[in-house]
Amino acid sequence: MRQVHPDYNESSGLVVDGSIRIAADDNPVLIGTECSECEYVVFPSRPFCRNCLSDNVSDVELARTGHLETYTVAHTGQDGIEPPYAFGFVNLENVQVYSRFTEWKERSLEVGDQVELVLEKIKTDPETGEPLFGHMFRPMEEEQ
Numbered sequence: 001m002r003q004v005h006p007d008y009n010e011s012s013g014l015v016v017d018g019s020i021r022i023a024a025d026d027n028p029v030l031i032g033t034e035c036s037e038c039e040y041v042v043f044p045s046r047p048f049c050r051n052c053l054s055d056n057v058s059d060v061e062l063a064r065t066g067h068l069e070t071y072t073v074a075h076t077g078q079d080g081i082e083p084p085y086a087f088g089f090v091n092l093e094n095v096q097v098y099s100r101f102t103e104w105k106e107r108s109l110e111v112g113d114q115v116e117l118v119l120e121k122i123k124t125d126p127e128t129g130e131p132l133f134g135h136m137f138r139p140m141e142e143e144q
């Protein structure tokens with residue numbers, strides 16, 4: 001079985017964000033909500049549709065890759081997050097997702113770049129010192 005992240009152990013339950021799951025192919029996947037009435041998709045999941053207010057909604061797996069809409073780099077830390085860190089919005093096929101980014105220092109990150117979902121350490125639990133996991137996106141290799 002492929003490791004999603006070297007330090008991640010599914011049984012540890014150290015996932016901050018319940019909106020990410022490990023799919024059957026061992027890759028992480030984000031879960032949003034799709035409205036059965038108007039097909040509007042939101043992330044994170046909600047008990048009702050933000051577009052038409054219907055509660056006829058169900059969980060839906062989101063695309064794992066998308067394009068960078070916008071991002072910024074924070075130089076002030078907060079809640080166990082070490083600065084600097086990058087965060088912003090990613091456009092998936094049918095929904096816009098707020099996310100932090102990884103590997104943005106190693107490779108330059110530009111608006112419009114293709115990015116992919118990864119499970120990553122989000123922060124350190126201030127009480128236990130243990131890493132907490134959640135979703136991030138990283139730049140994909142240039143297409144030739």
Ligand SMILES: [Zn+2]
Pocket residue numbers: 035036037038039040049050051052053054
């Ligand atoms: Zn709706």
